[in-house]
Amino acid sequence: MKSFYGETISSPLMLGTAQYSSPAVLERAFRESGASVATVSLRREGSGGAGQTFWAMVRDLGVRILPNTAGCHSVKEAVTTAQMAREVFDTPWIKLELIGHADSLQPDVFQLVEAAKILADDGFDVFPYTTDDLVVGERLLEAGCEVLMPWGAPIGSGRGLQNEYALRALRAEFPDTPLVVDAGIGVPSHATRAMELGCDGVLLNTAVAKAGDPVTMARAMAKAVEAGALAHLADPMEPRDMAEASTPVIGKAFLS
């Protein structure tokens, strides 16, 4: 498995911590998923100290923490949020989200590249949430990113990989760069498919948190990424248009 800024991770599954019905469900789902990375965020702290309780629970999961800049719409806002996250979570890892469109939550790739450069120059390990655009990927690597996180489909849509061709192109163009499909995964087969295509990880949240039974879905996702990764390693057969008998014809009895 490729390393992420020098860190090898035990599972290609990265799991979000939002939208669970309770902290207990989140914790059980995480343990069942075998996820190696937990995404987290920063929000205003009230007097109740809810953030501190959450932090204690996430820390006990024993996984790598990947803070995000979710909801940021400008370079300045994203950079400041990243700086604050680095201090609070004590990690240089940052999932850089710069949203450009309200309905699709599509990344603003122009600002994304700009912010990635500022953060990489400042010592951050940037995980850019990007579209599947090849040239943007190239620019992000030039900016100092060593990981790309193309979307499969819009955040929370659960629509699966909308453009496999683009993901294949990214894989072919950047064979040594860790690729993580971030967003759009709805069911385990989507995650399997991403791994079959040769991606190095899958980041998802809603698919588990909003399943009727998040803990069972977390287990399913663990198996899904494992199956896909093994399939990629095993070098799958090429599909054909016509049938090709798998049972040998030689030696068949003459009975007609």
Next chain:
Amino acid sequence: MKITLNGEPIEVVAMTLSGLLEEQGQSGRVATAVNEVFVPANARSECRLAPGDRIEILAPMQGG
């Protein structure tokens, strides 16, 4: 003096950012920004507040 803390106008006694955290009972793991600029933990005691400052105190939160 009057400042804005996490979007809410409040009256505070503290003169510095570290004093404000103490006044607000924020002893946990938080990050701070003053007027949209990040202020690292080790600079809080030197950071003097002025009337009208916009302070953000952020803490860990669920995220995707």
